[in-house]
Amino acid sequence: MTTEKEITWQERSHAKRHAILSAIPKKWRITGTIPSAVDLRDCTESYIQQYLSPREIEITEADAVLITQYTTVGSWSAVEVTEAFCHRAAIAHQLVNCLHEIFFDIAVAAATALDAYFAEHQKPVGPLHGLPVSLKDQFHIKGVETTMGYVGWIGTFEGNKGDTRARTFESELVRELRNLGAVLFCKTSVPTTLMSGETANNIIGYTWNPKNRHLSCGGSSGGEAALLALRGSPAGFGTDIGGSIRVPAAFNGIFGLRPSTGRLPYEGTANSMDGQSTILSVVGPMATTARSLKLLVKAILEQSPWNHDPLVHELPWRNSVERQIQERIGGDPSALSFGIMHHDGVVQPQPPVQRAIRLMEEMLRSQGHQIIDWRPPPHKIAHVIAEETFQMDGGADVHAHLALSGEPQPPQCFVAETTYLKAVEIANLNIRKRQYQKSYLDYWHSTSSLTRSGRPVDAVVCPTAPHAAVIPGRYRHVGYTSFVNVLDLTSAVIPIIHASKDLDQLEHADLGQHAEYDASLYDGAPVGIQLIGRRLEEEKILTLAEYVHDSWVELSSSAPNTS
């Protein structure tokens, strides 16, 4: 019955890729050839600055807190800020392929309305007035498509043809961001399936790491982190079911938070394997400073998301907790204790990651904090639970979406077609998960007998991945992040060092992982570490993350050899 000409997935993909590039104004297109990774490893900072005016650089290198300090009092206009980030994001995409949707015209119109509001009322719309916010391409925004990297989703709503929600429906987070005065301007790249530590799909191809273009930007919120590293956005939101916020944050030298489930609204957001309830994906902020993460979380909580997302707990930002932690920070340093985990017992981290953890431990120790060697229940158990959970449906969801267009799964994405689990098997998995959570909680609680404060360890420092960024195709072990999802803990990623071919030479071989280590190839790749708290400890972890990072910066600036 159809008179429509058969279009191949390659043609669809090509058209979409072209449409994304076409959304970049001509004046912002890079006309010359971009150097290869061999000639231009790091395209951040001075390299990208060449395309921008001094004023654009000033604006785009401010963090979200500073920007809103200016925009909420009218000293910076929303339009000027928005245009600066649009320009820088456009360049960023041309350098590393980090965007799925570009809607600068919509953004500038929204910014114009914000400026008009300010001019009329002499007050901001909300605490994020005029702040450009980028979003991972799972969030729905009016007037904009959501492909989530699937060719079969082009021109549909989550793969459903003719669904009137296409380009009209908005995710709950988006509604709240608008209320807060944020300006949405682009959506960032994800790997097909979302289940990958690299970002690659059949629409935009591969998103490279802007700090080291030989390597991956990580995944699945990979485009988001790459864009932030290039300062093409001051702040954004990703999602995390196994490490998808933290891995790219660590790989790109930025900050990210994986909150516990029930804290930030996921309502109305596209997802992979939606309805799988053993390990829930969560929404979390990503930004260029720790204090920006706090700004975003506090702002969203002010919107009372629990009135609009049934899975969010009515848990406003707890100032009392933040104050308590600040008092601890300002008090006797030995009363603050950190667990340190150098190795998860499954895969030994490579030299740059080992060094980052060692440096953190030395710093915290030198500040007088108590260090506890972290010896939790075997992480291997968590790793297996996460693997079984992610394959629960036998790959049915992902393969159905691939089949919409006939596109193949990119090699970096790893959802196999296997046997699905039955109800009883899922129940058993849920029981194993709860038992592991219980054993871990008991362990954590038991550390109160080891600390001088008599309280359990305040936070745990551990690797985010075994490697600094990753060589394409070589992401093997997500256990350093996925155990946090199994346990539903709060985890912030803090950038610490960059891999160094001089400092990070391989000494002892671990054939499983270290065979793939290449000191020279990794040189310059960022290493971020995790700072982990218990469930629903967002206030505590964000406060500690800021403290730990500030301390690190202070130490590094006085002893530059450490970074």
Place this chain on the structure above:
Amino acid sequence: MTTEKEITWQERSHAKRHAILSAIPKKWRITGTIPSAVDLRDCTESYIQQYLSPREIEITEADAVLITQYTTVGSWSAVEVTEAFCHRAAIAHQLVNCLHEIFFDIAVAAATALDAYFAEHQKPVGPLHGLPVSLKDQFHIKGVETTMGYVGWIGTFEGNKGDTRARTFESELVRELRNLGAVLFCKTSVPTTLMSGETANNIIGYTWNPKNRHLSCGGSSGGEAALLALRGSPAGFGTDIGGSIRVPAAFNGIFGLRPSTGRLPYEGTANSMDGQSTILSVVGPMATTARSLKLLVKAILEQSPWNHDPLVHELPWRNSVERQIQERIGGDPSALSFGIMHHDGVVQPQPPVQRAIRLMEEMLRSQGHQIIDWRPPPHKIAHVIAEETFQMDGGADVHAHLALSGEPQPPQCFVAETTYLKAVEIANLNIRKRQYQKSYLDYWHSTSSLTRSGRPVDAVVCPTAPHAAVIPGRYRHVGYTSFVNVLDLTSAVIPIIHASKDLDQLEHADLGQHAEYDASLYDGAPVGIQLIGRRLEEEKILTLAEYVHDSWVELSSSAPNTS
């Protein structure tokens, strides 16, 4: 290889039933014949009092708050209080078959230790010092068996022979109750499978409603509610996955709370279909007054259950919320608004229940509160989601436990052997559930446009079941309670009236449900209504429940015809 003589399930069951009765001291056994239900419909109050001394009556008819006022200052000894309740519980069991485990000797030993502690330290062990607390037979207590009504669990740990946790392991709630100074003395009856609105199993038989022995005590926390109605215990804990706290509370004229998931600890408690995570069973308090429920919840939260149960949120009792609600109660009455739901659109309540809701509406209106006609998204949807969830494993768990002994499923229990759901089907069910939760939340939030306060409706009043208690074998529709579980709301049950053959004559026939209504048989059966709040609103709902019930008692005593 076994030399053990084959024992039939009937023999095992008979021996266990006999052992339960044998645990009652000879002096407390009823020697004469107990009148039939025809001759003795109501065995509470004056009937049971005949077996007790005036001092025992004084103690056992005090509520948990009053008891702890005396026991925590040493004016009542823990031993005297414990012995009085042991005696009354022993009589109660002989009247209605409400106990699975009787361990009065262990209880008196614990009470003796509490008295010794008080004598030495002149202070109580905790806020529940010397308070007898009964528990539904899902909780594990050291020295005591847990059968959960399964013949195949006798002599095992949850059906596992040789598991060393049998009679040694304790549920987290039990550990916390001990810390608080509570005295555990008996475990109460449940229906086989736990999935029934009546309480019947092949060990103790049928638990009758003490207010009307023609009828069921409800289920699944049926023994608990029957014991409380007979004042054989001042306070206890049940569990609720579809109404299992609220139904028996309503049927027995007592109070019960179904908190939201994540508030009270379920850790280490036996369950049916453990690991099913679409609708989680929750632990909740049951007691003879509303203020006792609050005492129990506050006490447990003081134990920081989140340090020991990974699924409990770190959410201490919020005094600020309690204060806020008390201020609303003391303020302009029209600023407090109640939704009233007379009928869920699926099954029309019988006349006694209709009258209870009508009386509540009239009372709240007469107090000047705003009444909103509750017109939520179709409850039929929730009902179907709950039914599919409860059959998710195709009955595998329940039928495996029945098969341990070869016992048949009692006719009141309704877990069929059907096809299990696959992972994708469970995911779809979870999505449908979340969508229903979202539509209900949106509806609730939208009522802010109807209220004078500009806030959404404070609480919703609705039936607990279509009937007052129930004629054995005639429980049909659990939708009045199960929608609360699907939505994960907070719901307290408040006793209001008793069915009356004079006041509750059938006027309009509804052939589906009302064909089974029998005004004369139901006469005297309690009717309790639900007071429902949003998710995690335990402080609010417990405060409002106390207010609403106190108002009702005041009104009833000035106009006795209403009850």
